[in-house]
Amino acid sequence: MQTVKLDLAHAPYDIHIARDLLTQVELIKPLLLQLRVVIVSNTTVAPLYLKSLQEALEAADIQCHSIILPDGEVYKTSETLNQIFDALLTERCERKTTLIALGGGVIGDMTGFAAAVYQRGVPFIQIPTTLLAQVDSSVGGKTGINHPLGKNMIGAFYQPKLVLADLATLDTLPLRELSAGMAEVIKYGLIDDLAFFEWLEANIERLMARETEVLAYAIERCCQNKARIVAGDEKEQGQRALLNLGHTFGHAIESGLGYGAWLHGEAVAAGMMLAAYASRELDQISDDDIARIESLLQKAGLPVKAPVLGNDRYLDLMAQDKKVDAGKIKFVLMRCLGESYMGELSRETIIAALDAGCSPV
Numbered sequence: 001m002q003t004v005k006l007d008l009a010h011a012p013y014d015i016h017i018a019r020d021l022l023t024q025v026e027l028i029k030p031l032l033l034q035l036r037v038v039i040v041s042n043t044t045v046a047p048l049y050l051k052s053l054q055e056a057l058e059a060a061d062i063q064c065h066s067i068i069l070p071d072g073e074v075y076k077t078s079e080t081l082n083q084i085f086d087a088l089l090t091e092r093c094e095r096k097t098t099l100i101a102l103g104g105g106v107i108g109d110m111t112g113f114a115a116a117v118y119q120r121g122v123p124f125i126q127i128p129t130t131l132l133a134q135v136d137s138s139v140g141g142k143t144g145i146n147h148p149l150g151k152n153m154i155g156a157f158y159q160p161k162l163v164l165a166d167l168a169t170l171d172t173l174p175l176r177e178l179s180a181g182m183a184e185v186i187k188y189g190l191i192d193d194l195a196f197f198e199w200l201e202a203n204i205e206r207l208m209a210r211e212t213e214v215l216a217y218a219i220e221r222c223c224q225n226k227a228r229i230v231a232g233d234e235k236e237q238g239q240r241a242l243l244n245l246g247h248t249f250g251h252a253i254e255s256g257l258g259y260g261a262w263l264h265g266e267a268v269a270a271g272m273m274l275a276a277y278a279s280r281e282l283d284q285i286s287d288d289d290i291a292r293i294e295s296l297l298q299k300a301g302l303p304v305k306a307p308v309l310g311n312d313r314y315l316d317l318m319a320q321d322k323k324v325d326a327g328k329i330k331f332v333l334m335r336c337l338g339e340s341y342m343g344e345l346s347r348e349t350i351i352a353a354l355d356a357g358c359s360p361v
């Protein structure tokens with residue numbers, strides 16, 4: 001088992017990475033304020049993994065209740081969130097009840113936000129079951145839901161007490177979802193880890209073949225990178241924004257097409273290509289750099305062209321982005337592969353990037 005520590009003074013926690021962690025209750029029980037948990041999952045993941053988790057918890061005398069939500073990005077809403085509150089209140093769950101998120105990033109984000117606000121805050125644990133959730137969404141405490149007018153517009157920074165990344169759950173992950181997670185993996189190489197980007201170029205075929213050794217290494221490296229960045233800037237006042245590479249464009253794609261049409265990772269991949277074209281417009285990365293990014297994304301089974309939404313539609317959607325400051329849209333751009341920064345772009349540069357990076361889907 002590999003363990004990454006997120007060293008936040010007010011809320012340090014461990015991220016354990018290994019196969020068959022679901023039943024290792026000894027990792028969970030010492031953290032509980034009372035021997036009662038509520039597992040939040042969805043209609044796809046629960047039939048696969050809920051029973052073994054629940055049986056292990058109950059064998060350790062921990063009282064379990066489960067909430068099974070509908071599956072999909074389109075359900076990351078206030079209505080679905082209220083289903084969690086309805087169940088917690090019906091079961092008379094107290095402030096010492098721990099919520100456990102068993103699923104991908106949608107479940108993790110909603111469960112974390114529910115934990116942040118239910119009775120003004122109850123503890124929660126992340127058990128991420130997608131690659132994307134294991135390398136990104138389960139770590140760092142960003143929680144929340146979508147709004148029709150914007151992605152992740154309602155939420156809170158609220159840290160889990162523990163993250164259990166059980167590699168065995170990736171055995172059942174659909175290939176499209178594995179690819180989606182690879183977008184966030186590749187993102188870490190581009191933002192500030194060129195050595196990792198180069199390792200990914202050399203190992204992408206093994207990763208897509210789900211070889212446990214390389215998957216475990218990549219997940220650990222991603223969690224180490226995210227833990228380092230979050231420990232230095234938990235509430236995204238500075239460097240944490242680099243984790244948003246590709247997201248200014250990417251969230252516009254998700255909102256513009258309708259949540260769920262493109263997977264988050266697919267939108268981020270296309271968004272990173274658009275950020276790369278914008279960086280090239282600023283003479284910061286080369287055609288060869290763009291070719292390397294494109295090749296790696298393609299080998300990961302990801303889109304390298306963004307959908308045509310119309311320039312004004314993109315600009316309008318991006319004007320809603322949470323990084324906007326004094327009305328100015330902010331982008332994460334690349335000085336070179338492995339070095340990124342936050343900057344503004346002229347309308348002309350944005351349109352040049354869209355012209356280069358969009359194609360009818």
Ligand SMILES: NC(=O)c1ccc[n+]([C@@H]2O[C@H](COP(=O)([O-])OP(=O)(O)OC[C@H]3O[C@@H](n4cnc5c(N)ncnc54)[C@H](O)[C@@H]3O)[C@@H](O)[C@H]2O)c1
Binds near residue numbers: 104133
């Ligand atoms: N909070 C953060 O820092 C952060 C970071 C990245 C992404 N996100 C959010 O995460 C969401 C995307 O997360 P995701 O890619 O995990 O999507 P997801 O949660 O929708 O899961 C993807 C699909 O795979 C299914 N699934 C999950 N685990 C499975 C398994 N082990 N076997 C078979 N099927 C499984 C799910 O039911 C779903 O259908 C987006 O809403 C995004 O905004 C948040």
Ligand SMILES: O=C(O)C(=O)C[C@@H](O)[C@H](O)[C@H](O)COP(=O)(O)O
Binds near residue numbers: 142240
């Ligand atoms: O943890 C972060 O910070 C990130 O930006 C990680 C992103 O991959 C993730 O999609 C996050 O939810 C996007 O942040 P948001 O603040 O734009 O919602």
Ligand SMILES: [Zn+2]
Binds near residue numbers: 136184247264
């Ligand atoms: Zn993301």
